[in-house]
Amino acid sequence: MNRSLRPCLSLPRHCRVRRIPARRWLVTDANADNYITVLGDKYPKDSKTNITSAIMDKLERKLHLQPSHPIGILRSMIETHYPGFTALSNFSPVVTPAMNFDDLSFPLDHPGRSLTDSYYINSDHMLRTHTSAHEVETFAKGIRQWLLTADVYRRDEIDGSHYPVFHQMEGARIFHDNPNGIKDLEEDNARLSAHLAKSNIVIEDVPHVTSTNPAQVSHNPKHAELVALNLKLSLNSLILDLFGGRAGAGEGEPLRVRWIEAYFPFTSPSYEVEVFFGGKWLEILGCGVVLQSTLDKANVPNSIGWAFGLGLERIAMILYSIPDIRLFWSQDPRFSSQFTPGQINTFKPFSRYPACYKDVSFWLPDKALHENDFCDLVRDAAGDFAEDVKLVDAFTHPKTGRSSQCFRINYRSMDR
Ligand code: PHE
16 A cells, blocks of 8 residues: 555645544555465565455455355355255455456456456455456356355445445356257246246346347357346346345335346346335346357357356345445344344344544645545554545645545444
8 A cells, every 4th residue: 555645744724633643554564575465375565466454354254154144144045046056155355367357358448457446466366356257267167057156355435335345146057059958948948937927026128139238249149039038037036036025125016127238348248137125226236148258268168158246235235124234244243143044034223323423634645546545544444433435625725736635434333
């Protein structure tokens, strides 16, 4: 972390600040030498190293493997919904930029690659930003239908629904692109359509393939349509299983699901899915027909299939009525004792502590400061006490041209 980001001690005009002891702004031992140890492995640091100690603390928690944690409970419920799929959940969060981006055809100028969006250990290693980072290696193992759950890391702002670590579940299924494979696909589509036809669900769909959301040139257009249909039917029935008949979907009302055309570098056609719950449309996943180049990289010939990526916190917050994403990381028994494997119940809040606002302002370093850089400093210093951070003022000195910013940090403890 760049030390010039430490708050300047000569304070700009608009500030009304409590000084934070400078010591807390230095990034710990990680800066002490030229190496950084992540999950027991030592990596040389370089100009890309931007992982913080607050993030390092999260690497070992593995919430998705805890059987009585909402994230772990949701993982097993989804795994139960897809019998016959191989469940994987032990992949290291440390990946190469090639796995996270290049193998998935991300363009070189994609914003996700930037230091302000992702955590890098060094130029050759980073924390995965999505579970899709493991698509190639999983298909390469010869597994043709699988679910992979993992913690993923993205630099972000601070508020009640954003957290730099969250959990995703990737699901994928490929069919043999030959008469037998296509017959399996058609039979599965018929089975799923019959199930959904007798269920209380209303689906707002979009065409499977359009000129703006095209089938891939190497695909037989009819097969691509059948795969896209299988993807939609498979996810509609999962969503029905998770959300159907629950309070929030609307008393006695059908469950409403809406499909939207989307873009991802590694699928075509691509979609996002939203569920109507608690009076609002909520986006819960992205998906699409796997790009042929991904399967080629994995050495899987003559196959065609789909993949999806679900945000588990998003879904758990809705289903359990968990109001703040920080709660998932709470080790307070008043949180953890509320959940039971296999069950979805309404979370009962145990803290109503007041918000506590503190403003901090500082001169900006010569190179610009990204808001995410400031948020990572706050997370390192304040941990989960920081509920949200907002830029409330900016000032440029008319004579010197120096600029300053003022951020308002809301500290609120969830448990004390
Ligand atoms: N990895 C994508 C994301 O994190 C979601 C996705 C997964 C999209 C699989 C398509 C296929 O947003």
